Amino acid sequence: MAGRPKIFDEQEAIQKATEVFRNKGYDTASADELLNAMGIGKGSFYLAFKGGKQELYVRSIKQFSENFNKKIGQAIENSEDQIEFIRQFFLVLADAEDCDIERGCYLGNALVQLSEKDEDIKRITAELLKGLQKVFAKAIKKAQQNGQLKTQEDPEILAWHLTNLWNGIHVTRRMENSPEILRSMIEMNLKLLK
Template sequence: MRSKDFDEEEILRKAIHIFWEKGYNATSIHDLIDGLGIGRSSIYHAFGDKHKLFVKALELYQSEGTAKIISIIDNAPSLKSGLESLLSAVVNDVLHESCPKGCFKVNSEVEVAAQDEIIRKLVYGDDLLIEDALHSAFKKGQQNGEINSSKDPLALARFFCNTVTGMRVYAKFRIERQFFEDISKTALSVIA
């Protein structure tokens, strides 16, 4: 068996940007060949097909993005500072020019997940990891007296997940910093 003539992670990073820019359905095998810089047979040999390449690219994107979110939440000195850091990171991410159109994961949820059970399970599982991390942070915030114990920590976690996802959807067509900062400020007022 011949060894690969390319770095698989580098190819996956390129694939992320191709799928992110064009969307899954609009990305052709020719787009992938041109953008990845490897031949059709190498794509099929290493990844199987376009769908399997998409799954691996999404897995890489999600694992890195979710690790970043959980790190922000877990390493914050307080619940409020963690949420502020998380929302600030989201605002900076969605306004950064390296984000072609919103968020690759959210775009995949909207475009593909409803018709594709593999993608639906993949993004749903990742959503639950983030929700669980936020839920734990809200419970800890209640124990520390940072937020009122009458508030439902799971509902708050889901609200913040929805807020972040909504911001990433808007990033497909909105680029005004104040718009996103207003959303962040209002979301933080929920725990005040």
């Protein structure tokens, strides 16, 4: 006997659990809160997520990161001025009051909180950063080729710098929330994109 079939959409359930993790954090999100948000019972939960809460969290990060990179990649690709899009992508981080889905801070927080505690989370977050770096590198190469960027710095290294900036902003925001300071720091880093 193979067990009862799943009667819920796993991706949708993971997305709902992501909201709980995003708002409460991994450590304080309770099993009851997760089950209520996902709309499933314990039996269905453990059938789908044999590793329990930790497996759910790992899959949440992975699903979120794949969607985030895809969305950012498409938005940059479809923008008229890809470099200006990247600049604005960073500058809005200075004014963000909370953990906004569009800015990816759920992932930034996961990097800080758990990446050194768990190898799966570390691997997934490293892949996220590599994916974000590839998105930035593609836009930088294109801008250099069409003369929009004068810098002759290696696009791969510039893209890693931006990825490091994205990651660093999420860490810094945990200690410093002054939009003026954050904006000045971001603008200083973005001077490389000329």
